[in-house]
Structures are given as structure tokens and as C-alpha cells.
Amino acid sequence: MTDNIPRMGQGAYWQDLQVGQRWRTFRRTITEADLVAFINATGMLEAIFIEDGYAGGAIRGRPVPGALTYTFIEGFILQSLIQGTGLAMLELHQKILAPVLVGDSIDAVVEVTAVRPTSKGNRAVVSSRIEVFNQRGEAVMEYTATRLLAGRSTT
Known part of the structure; x- marks a missing residue:
């Protein structure tokens, strides 16, 4: 049995989080292939996304x-x-601050803003503020997310 061996890449349990904790994500450059794959997967066939140099944009x-x-x-x-510990996205509020273009590189800062253990089971409602930046350090998006996270097993 391998249950007692820690899992690689395991996310944080709610007990590991404190209000004010912050992390910075890795950075990723968005490519033309990313845009095309996303449009094909979602059906967002809007002219500004599918026509390079769209005159009406x-x-x-x-x-x-x-x-x-x-x-x-x-x-x-x-x-x-939150890999393996995220149970549900409960609420999301998002604000777009500036456009992101193909060739831009984005990363984010995640800050825990609330941790509220629930009365049922070993879980908590965790809220966070996420600020997204481009390669020039300009804020392009901000959002708050409220998630249900699992707790560390007590057995």
C-alpha cells in the first residue's frame, strides 16, 4: 500500500493558509497557437479574435x-x-483592466484574503485576490475567487 507516501504536487490544505499569504505564479507567453486552440475549443468566433488586423477592432x-x-x-x-485539495469554485468576480495580446507574457500574484472553516467536514471556504500582470508589470486583470478547499486528513 502506498497511501502513507506523500503525493508529488499536492496542493495546500486550508490549514496551511493564512490571510495575507502571497505567491507569484510562473509566467507564460501567449502564442498564436494558444489563441487558435482556445477559440476552437470555446467557439469564441468573434472577428477581433479570428481576423488578424480586424478593421473594426x-x-x-x-x-x-x-x-x-x-x-x-x-x-x-x-x-x-490547489491540486488535489480544491473541492469547488464558489464565487468569482473579475475585472479586465487592459488588453492582453498574442506575444504577451502573463503572471499573477495570489493573496489569501479569508479562510473560514466550515461546520461540516474537514474543509474551509478560502477567498483570494488575484492580480494578473503582463511582461511590462502592467496590471491587465484582477479577480477575487472563493473556493472550497479540503483539510488535512485527521485519520
């Missing part, structure tokens, strides 16, 4: 959907902070 360059920016950052958070 308000943004110069090759903009990407805010949802793509968000999902890359959530991927970082999942892989590093």
Missing part, C-alpha cells in the same frame, strides 16, 4: 479573450496551490 495587435488570460492563471493556481 478597437485594440491594435492580436487581442486574446479575457477568458483565455483567466484560464491560464487558473491553470497555474490549480497546478501549484
Whole structure:
């Protein structure tokens, strides 16, 4: 049996988190292939995303959907902070501050803003503020997320 061997890449349990803790994610450059794959997967066939140099667009360059920016950052958070401990996304409030273009590199700072143990089971409601930046250090998105996280096993 291997149950007593720690799992590689295991996320943080709610007991490991404190209000004010902060982490910085890795950075990722968004490519044309990322944009095309995302559009094909989601059906976001909007002209500003599928036509290079769309004349009716308000943004110069090759903009990407805010949802793509968000999902890359959530991927970082999942892989590093809540893998195996995240139980549910309960609430999300998002604000787009600036466009992200193909070729931009994004990363984020995640800050724990609340940890509230639940009365049922070994879990807690954890809130965080996520600030997303481009390669120039400009804020491009901010959002708050409230998640249900598992606790460390008591057995």
C-alpha cells in the first residue's frame, strides 16, 4: 500500500493558509497557437479574435479573450496551490483592466484574503485576490475567487 507516501504536487490544505499569504505564479507567453486552440475549443468566433488586423477592432495587435488570460492563471493556481485539495469554485468576480495580446507574457500574484472553516467536514471556504500582470508589470486583470478547499486528513 502506498497511501502513507506523500503525493508529488499536492496542493495546500486550508490549514496551511493564512490571510495575507502571497505567491507569484510562473509566467507564460501567449502564442498564436494558444489563441487558435482556445477559440476552437470555446467557439469564441468573434472577428477581433479570428481576423488578424480586424478593421473594426478597437485594440491594435492580436487581442486574446479575457477568458483565455483567466484560464491560464487558473491553470497555474490549480497546478501549484490547489491540486488535489480544491473541492469547488464558489464565487468569482473579475475585472479586465487592459488588453492582453498574442506575444504577451502573463503572471499573477495570489493573496489569501479569508479562510473560514466550515461546520461540516474537514474543509474551509478560502477567498483570494488575484492580480494578473503582463511582461511590462502592467496590471491587465484582477479577480477575487472563493473556493472550497479540503483539510488535512485527521485519520
